[in-house]
Amino acid sequence: MKSFLNKTLTIKQIVALIFLPLVLLGTIFVFTIGTYSIHSAEAVTKDTLTAKVINIAPEPVVIDTSAFGKLYAYVDSINNSKMLFGGGWSFYLADADSGQAVCEVDIDHALMPASVMKIITTGTALSILGPDYRFSTSLQYDGSIDPKRKILYGNIYIHGSGDPTLGSETFGGNLSKTAEQWAFAIKKMGIDSIAGSIIGDAESFDRDPIPSGWTWSDVQSNYGAGSCGLNIHENVFDFFVVNHNGQLRISTSPIIPGMKLYNQVLLNPAVEKSYAYVLGAPFQFDRTVLGEVSKLLKERASIPDPALLCAQALKSALWDDGIGLRDSVSTMRLRRLNNVKPSSEKTKILITSFFSPKLSEIVYHTNQVSQNFYAESILRAVSLQQKGFGNAGSSVNIFCDYWKSRNIDLRGFCMSDGCGLSRMNTVTTHQLVEMLRVYAKDSAVFPAFYNSLPVAGESGTIRKLAGGTAAEGNLHAKSGTMSRVKSYAGYVKTKSGKMLCFAMIANNTQWEEKQLKDKFEKLFVLMADLP
Numbered sequence: 010m011k012s013f014l015n016k017t018l019t020i021k022q023i024v025a026l027i028f029l030p031l032v033l034l035g036t037i038f039v040f041t042i043g044t045y046s047i048h049s050a051e052a053v054t055k056d057t058l059t060a061k062v063i064n065i066a067p068e069p070v071v072i073d074t075s076a077f078g079k080l081y082a083y084v085d086s087i088n089n090s091k092m093l094f095g096g097g098w099s100f101y102l103a104d105a106d107s108g109q110a111v112c113e114v115d116i117d118h119a120l121m122p123a124s125v126m127k128i129i130t131t132g133t134a135l136s137i138l139g140p141d142y143r144f145s146t147s148l149q150y151d152g153s154i155d156p157k158r159k160i161l162y163g164n165i166y167i168h169g170s171g172d173p174t175l176g177s178e179t180f181g182g183n184l185s186k187t188a189e190q191w192a193f194a195i196k197k198m199g200i201d202s203i204a205g206s207i208i209g210d211a212e213s214f215d216r217d218p219i220p221s222g223w224t225w226s227d228v229q230s231n232y233g234a235g236s237c238g239l240n241i242h243e244n245v246f247d248f249f250v251v252n253h254n255g256q257l258r259i260s261t262s263p264i265i266p267g268m269k270l271y272n273q274v275l276l277n278p279a280v281e282k283s284y285a286y287v288l289g290a291p292f293q294f295d296r297t298v299l300g301e302v303s304k305l306l307k308e309r310a311s312i313p314d315p316a317l318l319c320a321q322a323l324k325s326a327l328w329d330d331g332i333g334l335r336d337s338v339s340t341m342r343l344r345r346l347n348n349v350k351p352s353s354e355k356t357k358i359l360i361t362s363f364f365s366p367k368l369s370e371i372v373y374h375t376n377q378v379s380q381n382f383y384a385e386s387i388l389r390a391v392s393l394q395q396k397g398f399g400n401a402g403s404s405v406n407i408f409c410d411y412w413k414s415r416n417i418d419l420r421g422f423c424m425s426d427g428c429g430l431s432r433m434n435t436v437t438t439h440q441l442v443e444m445l446r447v448y449a450k451d452s453a454v455f456p457a458f459y460n461s462l463p464v465a466g467e468s469g470t471i472r473k474l475a476g477g478t479a480a481e482g483n484l485h486a487k488s489g490t491m492s493r494v495k496s497y498a499g500y501v502k503t504k505s506g507k508m509l510c511f512a513m514i515a516n517n518t519q520w521e522e523k524q525l526k527d528k529f530e531k532l533f534v535l536m537a538d539l540p
Contacts, residue, residue, distance in 0.1 A: 080535040084112055087528060096493075096518035101438035102536060105449045105500065105508040111539070116442075119421030119435040120514040123489030124379045125496040126429030126436070131372040132448050132458050133408050134387045138394055140369035140457040144172030144386075146239070148194055148360035151352045152205060159201035166357060167191065167319050168210040169239030171399055172365045173386035176241040179374060180366055184242050184263045184322050192326035194361045206336040207323050208344065209316030211238035214389050214399035216342060218244070218291050221401075222431025229286045231309035233430070236385040238399060239316040243382055248298070250274055250285050250306040259298055266321050268294045268313060277301045289313065292342075316340045369457035376461040376487055377469040381428035388427030401426065417443050429489055441498045441512035449500070449508065462487055462499050465533055471497075474530045479504065479537035486511075486533075493517045495525040503539040511536060 073082070084100060087093070100114040134142075152163015174180040176187040218235025219228055227233040234244040247262045248270070257274050274285050285300030287310035294313050300306075312318055320338035327334060341351060365371065368387070375383040389399035396403050405424045412419060422440055425433035448458050463469020466481030470488045475481055486499025498512035513532060515525050 076535070076538045076540055080112060080532075080539065083531060083535055084114060088114060092519040094519060096516055098513070098515040098518065099438040100511075100513045100532070101442045102509055102511045103442050103446070105446055105510045108443075108446060111509060116439040117421065117437050119423070119437050120496075120516045121432055121434055121491070121494050122429055122436050122441070122496050122498075122514055123491040123494045124381075124429040125441065125487050125489035125498045125512070125514070126424070126427070126434050127376055127379065127384050128441070128462075128487045128498055129408070129424065129436070129444060130384050130388050130427040131375055131461065132444065132454070133411060134391055135368060135372060135454045135458055136448070136451060137391055137407070137411060138368055140367060140372075140454065142368040142390075142394070144174070144365040144390065145170050145362050146172050146175055146364075147362045148191055149357040150198075150360060151356045151358070154198065154200060156199060159199050161198075161200045161203045161205065163203075164205040164352070165195065165203060165207045165323070165360075166210050167208070167239060167316075167323065168213070168357075169237075169316070169319075170213050170393060171236060171238055171240065171386045171390055172363075173236065173240055173243065173383045174365045174371060175239075175363075177243050179243070180370075184318070185326070187241070188319075188322035188326035190363065191323050192330050192332070195327065196330055196332060198360055200332065202333050202335075203327070204335045207320045207327075207334060207338045209239050209318075209320040209338075209340040211316035212341045213393055214238035215401060218385075220385060220426035220428075220431060222425040222433035224432075227430055228290070228311070229288055231286075232381050234311045234382045235291065236382055236389060237315055239319055240382075240386065241315045241319050241322070242312065244312050244315050245309045245382075246312055247307060247309055248285075248287065250283075250298075250300070250302050250308075252276060252302070252304065257302070263318075263322075265294075265312060265318060268296065271295070271297045274298055274300045274302060276303075278303045284308075286310065314340065314342075316342070369461070372457065373461040377463055379428075379470055379488070381430055384428035385426065412440075412444065415443075415447050417447075430491075432491075438498075438512035438514060442510045445498065445500065445510040445512070449510065459485055459500065474526075475533045475537075478534045480533040483537055484533050489514075490522060492522075495522060495529065497529055497533075501533070501536045503537070505540060509536065509539075 097118055097120060099116055099118050099120055100112065101116040102111040103109060147168040149166040149168055150161055150163050152161060154161050176182050176184045214237050218237045223233065246265055249260050251258050257272060257276055259270055259272050280301045280303050283302035283304060283306045285298055285302060285306055285308050287296050287298050289296035292314050317340050320340065324334055324338050344351065371383060374380060388404045389401055391407055392404040393399035395407055408424065409419055417440060421435060421437055423433060423435045425431035448455050462485035463471045464482060465471050465474050465484040466476040471486060484501040486497045489496035494516055496514040500508055500510055502508050513529055
């Protein structure tokens with residue numbers, strides 16, 4: 010025990026008095042040092058951050074204003090647009106000679122091409138059949154001719170090979186003129202009477218003229234006429250809706266014997282745009298006309314049975330020439346349905362043949378106005394020439410073999426028809442550009458194919474595009490348009506004269522058709538401005 014300030018202290022109290030000041034001094038020291046460290050750290054961090062901000066200051070953005078820079082920037086603006094949500098687009102631009110890519114976007118994505126499919130149909134057909142190929146239509150007879158009485162004891166056959174120009178006003182013909190030529194040839198044989206029938210023979214092509222993949226609305230439209238072995242007047246008739254004292258009346262040209270049109274068109278003075286269409290399937294003669302009109306309207310619809318109409322037209326022309334017919338007109342299809350045994354081909358004798366214009370001329374018209382019916386006829390002609398029967402599927406197989414032999418990768422490629430109307434069709438821009446390059450290297454084919462393509466600012470379906478720019482009169486391309494589909498493919502020359510091949514396709518984007526057309530038109534100009 011010790012005493013402190015006259016008080017007695019225990020050992021524990023003495024120890025506490027000695028160590029307590031030491032503990033307090035230590036705490037003060039640690040707190041002081043810690044505070045200094047924190048402030049120092051803050052100072053260092055602040056200085057460091059200040060230094061970093063100074064070091065990462067953005068450098069001035071350099072915008073590439075060259076022709077290539079403008080093209081790439083515009084393509085990027087499409088790539089990054091929110092309007093692509095739910096859809097897709099592909100763009101490929103390459104040197105026609107070397108194949109070197111200039112610009113590419115998703116080039117192996119198979120998309121619906123719409124009418125750009127026609128550049129595959131027409132170009133491949135030119136390559137396989139040749140630009141000078143002609144369709145033929147033959148007049149034949151079986152039985153025998155009595156030279157004294159000038160009577161044919163047998164049948165007359167109109168045998169077609171799918172000529173799309175037969176009786177076409179586009180190529181200077183019509184139904185009456187064609188039938189008169191046939192009648193003249195028969196009369197020239199010394200025939201004044203026919204103890205038999207006139208038979209339209211369309212057996213060289215598929216019996217069903219409608220390709221797989223066409224929608225019902227397409228079949229009813231004026232652009233939805235299918236092709237058969239014996240075509241006439243582009244397989245369509247004109248119909249006129251006339252307001253006669255408040256009553257709507259319908260007339261047709263040419264007149265289709267046996268066809269009944271049930272008029273359900275409404276007279277509506279307030280309708281913004283008059284329209285009418287005919288409901289009916291192939292070989293169906295009872296049809297209904299629907300629509301709304303405010304004034305005179307002219308439209309087109311598919312002929313129910315083109316081969317039968319050919320036979321009927323010939324009968325009428327023969328009658329005008331004083332040549333009688335004992336039996337009725339018919340077709341090979343109807344005779345088969347009625348179990349009439351067909352005559353052997355060996356027993357048929359040729360009277361004369363009529364030939365179409367050259368394939369190069371037909372392809373020109375097909376691509377300039379994007380004629381679906383002509384494209385379908387051309388497709389089947391390849392199989393007819395190669396295999397002896399015009400089958401669409403067989404022609405597609407021939408096409409695929411042709412392109413595989415040119416080392417084109419066809420993965421993703423699907424060809425359901427020849428014109429592009431089917432939504433089953435798919436192709437990549439890579440495949441299209443490679444095909445365009447093959448055409449460009451074929452001196453026998455390229456002049457006819459290149460000249461068939463519409464020219465920007467001048468002709469065809471792109472005559473209103475890119476006027477007053479470097480693309481006008483320069484860019485040759487086929488266009489394609491369907492609901493939610495826009496496409497172009499063809500050739501453009503740079504300012505130095507270098508030829509480039511291009512293809513651009515958009516499917517199911519948020520842009521409207523007019524907006525997409527404007528965007529692609531801008532690409533036309535940017536491509537033509539390249540050095």
